[in-house]
Amino acid sequence: MDKVGIPRNIFYYYDKDIVETFLSELKIPYIVSPHTNKKILEDGLKLASDEMCLSFKIYLGHINYLKDKCDYVFVPRMCNLGSDNQMCTNFMSAYDIVNNLFDIKILNYDIDYDSKHFLKKGLFKIANELKCPSGKIRKAYKVALKTYKDKKKREISINEGNLKNNKIKILIVGHPYNVYDDFIGSSIIKYLKQNDVEVIFSDRFDSEITNKLSKKISKELYFKFSKENIGSIIYAKDKIDGVIFLSTFPCAPDSLVTEITERSIDIPNINLIIDDNASFAGLETRLESFLDVLKERKND
Amino acid sequence: MKDCYLGVDIGSISTKGVIIDDENNIIVSDYIWTEGSPTKAATKLVSILKDRLPENCVIKGIGTTGSARKLVGLLLDANIVKNEITAHAVGTLTFYPDVRTILEIGGQDSKIIILENGIITNYAMNTLCAAGTGAFLSSQAKRLGIEINDFGTYALKSKNPTKIAARCTVFAESDLVHKAQVGYLKEDIIAGLCKSVVLNYLNNVAKGKKIKTPIIFQGGVSKNKGVVKYFREVLNEDVIVDENGHLMGAIGIAVLARKNKIGKTYSLNVKNIKFETKARECLGCSNNCELLKVYKNNELIDSFGSKCGKF
Numbered sequence: 001m002d003k004v005g006i007p008r009n010i011f012y013y014y015d016k017d018i019v020e021t022f023l024s025e026l027k028i029p030y031i032v033s034p035h036t037n038k039k040i041l042e043d044g045l046k047l048a049s050d051e052m053c054l055s056f057k058i059y060l061g062h063i064n065y066l067k068d069k070c071d072y073v074f075v076p077r078m079c080n081l082g083s084d085n086q087m088c089t090n091f092m093s094a095y096d097i098v099n100n101l102f103d104i105k106i107l108n109y110d111i112d113y114d115s116k117h118f119l120k121k122g123l124f125k126i127a128n129e130l131k132c133p134s135g136k137i138r139k140a141y142k143v144a145l146k147t148y149k150d151k152k153k154r155e156i157s158i159n160e161g162n163l164k165n166n167k168i169k170i171l172i173v174g175h176p177y178n179v180y181d182d183f184i185g186s187s188i189i190k191y192l193k194q195n196d197v198e199v200i201f202s203d204r205f206d207s208e209i210t211n212k213l214s215k216k217i218s219k220e221l222y223f224k225f226s227k228e229n230i231g232s233i234i235y236a237k238d239k240i241d242g243v244i245f246l247s248t249f250p251c252a253p254d255s256l257v258t259e260i261t262e263r264s265i266d267i268p269n270i271n272l273i274i275d276d277n278a279s280f281a282g283l284e285t286r287l288e289s290f291l292d293v294l295k296e297r298k299n300d
Numbered sequence: 301m302k303d304c305y306l307g308v309d310i311g312s313i314s315t316k317g318v319i320i321d322d323e324n325n326i327i328v329s330d331y332i333w334t335e336g337s338p339t340k341a342a343t344k345l346v347s348i349l350k351d352r353l354p355e356n357c358v359i360k361g362i363g364t365t366g367s368a369r370k371l372v373g374l375l376l377d378a379n380i381v382k383n384e385i386t387a388h389a390v391g392t393l394t395f396y397p398d399v400r401t402i403l404e405i406g407g408q409d410s411k412i413i414i415l416e417n418g419i420i421t422n423y424a425m426n427t428l429c430a431a432g433t434g435a436f437l438s439s440q441a442k443r444l445g446i447e448i449n450d451f452g453t454y455a456l457k458s459k460n461p462t463k464i465a466a467r468c469t470v471f472a473e474s475d476l477v478h479k480a481q482v483g484y485l486k487e488d489i490i491a492g493l494c495k496s497v498v499l500n501y502l503n504n505v506a507k508g509k510k511i512k513t514p515i516i517f518q519g520g521v522s523k524n525k526g527v528v529k530y531f532r533e534v535l536n537e538d539v540i541v542d543e544n545g546h547l548m549g550a551i552g553i554a555v556l557a558r559k560n561k562i563g564k565t566y567s568l569n570v571k572n573i574k575f576e577t578k579a580r581e582c583l584g585c586s587n588n589c590e591l592l593k594v595y596k597n598n599e600l601i602d603s604f605g606s607k608c609g610k611f
Binding site: 037040187259262263268269270271281284286288290292293 | 367382383384385386419420421422423424425507508585586587588607
C-alpha cells in the first residue's frame with residue numbers, strides 16, 4: 001500500500017490529529033518527518049527563496065526529508081475559513097511551491113470556505129485518491145473529527161487550568177508552527193519552564209471567543225490566526241504577568257499585528273523575532289531580563 | 301578592613317570594571333577595549349583594578365554582566381551573573397532613585413528601560429537590526445576618516461545636518477557615501493548620522509513607549525555629544541548623561557554581588573590562572589551543535605552550546 005509522508009511543520013500543528021487519525025483509521029501507512037534539526041533547516045534554506053519566512057523555509061526542508069521516503073507527501077492548501085478569516089499567502093501557495101520545487105506525488109486538499117471547499121470534502125478526496133473502500137471513509141472521518149475535538153478540548157482545559165496557577169504566568173503569542181517547532185520555540189519554552197514559569201499558549205483557547213475578542217484591539221484585522229493570537233491576550237489579560245510575542249523573520253502579518261498590539265496593551269511584553277542565525281545567547285539575555293522584570297513586579 | 305565588591309561588565313566593544321564599598325562609593329574603576337577577547341580583557345582589567353585598590357579593602361563579592369558574562373563569570377568565580385538590563389537598571393537606580401526612563405545604546409545593542417517607583421515596568425531591546433548602535437557609528441567614523449572620540453565634536457559644529465536614511469545600516473552607508481560624493485560637508489553628514497541614530501532608536505526600539513522625565517542616557521554612545529544633543533532636541537526634554545554612565549552596568553552588578561554575597565573572600569589574583577576555551581562541532585546527531593568547552597587550570601569547568609544537554 002502507498003505510504004504517505006507528513007511534514008512536521010506549518011499545517012501539521014493545526015491538523016495533525018485529524019489527518020493522522022483519519023489515515024490510521026483507514027489503515028493507510030504514514031510517516032511524519034522528525035523534529036526540525038540543523039540538516040532540515042539547511043536543506044530548507046537552500047531550496048527556499050530569500051523572501052520566504054523562516055518557518056516556510058523549514059517546511060521545505062521537511063518536504064525534502066520526506067521526498068524519497070514515501071509515495072505521497074501531504075501538502076494541503078488553506079485559503080480561508082470564511083471571507084473574514086483569511087490565511088496567510090504561504091498557506092495558500094504551499095501546494096504550488098512544493099509542486100514546482102519537487103518531483104514528487106502530492107496528496108492535497110483545498111480548504112476554501114468561500115468556494116464551499118470544506119475539510120470533509122477534502123478528506124474524502126484524499127481517501128478516494130488512495131483508493132480506500134468508500135464504506136469506511138465516513139466512519140474514519142467521524143472518528144478523526146472527534147479525536148481532534150476531544151484533544152482540543154483537553155488542551156484548552158489544561159491551558160485554562162494553568163491560568164489559575166500562582167506561579168509567574170507568561171502568555172506566548174505566536175503561531176503553533178513556530179511555538180512548538182524545535183528550532184524556533186522549543187528552546188524558549190524550555191528555558192521558561194526551567195525558570196519556574198507557567199507557560200500559557202495563545203492557540204490553546206476557544207478560537208471562537210478569541211477571534212471575536214481581537215476586535216477590542218483592532219477591527220481591521222484580516223488574518224484568522226492573527227485575530228486569535230491577539231484575542232487571547234484580551235481573554236487572559238487579568239490573569240497573566242507578561243506576554244512574549246514570538247515570530248519568525250520575515251512575517252508581514254505578525255510584524256504589523258504585534259506592533260499594533262504592543263501599543264495598545266499595558267502588560268509587560270517582549271517581541272522575539274527568530275531568523276536562521278538566531279543564537280540562544282541573545283534570546284537568553286532578553287528572556288532572563290524579562291523574567292527579572294516580572295518577578296520584581298510580582299514581589300512589589 | 302573594608303568590605304568591597306567588584307562588578308565587571310564585558311560588552312562587545314569595551315570592558316568596564318568597578319569596585320564599590322557598602323555605601324556605593326566607587327573606590328576604583330576603569331574601562332578598556334574588549335578587542336574580541338573577553339577573558340583577556342577581563343583579566344587585564346581586574347589586574348589594573350587590583351593594583352590600584354587601597355590595602356585596607358577586601359573583595360567580598362564579584363558579579364559579571366554584559367554579553368560575555370557567563371564566560372568571565374567562570375573565570376572570576378563570580379557569585380552572581382546577570383543580564384545587562386537588570387544590571388543597568390540597578391546601577392542607575394543606585395544614583396538616581398527617581399529615574400523613569402533609561403535610554404541605552406551600546407556597542408551591539410540598544411535598549412530602553414521604563415521604570416515606575418524604582419521598579420522596571422517595561423523595556424525593549426533592538427531585535428534583529430543593529431543599525432544605530434556603537435559598532436555602526438565606529439565603522440562609519442572609520443569610513444569618514446575621523447576618530448570615533450571626535451565624532452560628537454564634529455557633529456556639534458554643524459548648522460545644517462544632512463538627512464541620512466537610517467532605517468538600515470546598509471542603506472545608511474550607501475546614502476552616506478552618496479552624500480559625501482555629492483559634496484555635503486563632513487560635519488553636516490556626521491550630524492545627520494547622529495540625528496538618524498536618535499530617530500532610528502525612537503522608531504525601532506522605543507516605539508510608542510511613553511518617555512517620561514527624568515531621562516537618563518547611557519551606554520558607550522552617550523559619550524557622543526552629537527547624539528545627546530539630538531536626543532534633547534527631538535524629545536524636547538532634558539536628558540541626563542552621567543559621567544559614570546558607561547559604568548552603570550558594572551556598578552549595578554557590583555550592587556547585586558553585595559546583595560547576594562556568600563561570605564567568601566576573593567583574591568583577584570587572576571593573572572596566573574590558565575583559562576582556555578576549546579570549540580568543536582558535535583557530530584552526535586544532525587543538529588551539529590557548536591560546543592564550547594571551558595577549561596580553568598586544565599580542568600574542564602563548563603561547556604556551552606549543547607542542545608540536548610549531553611555535554
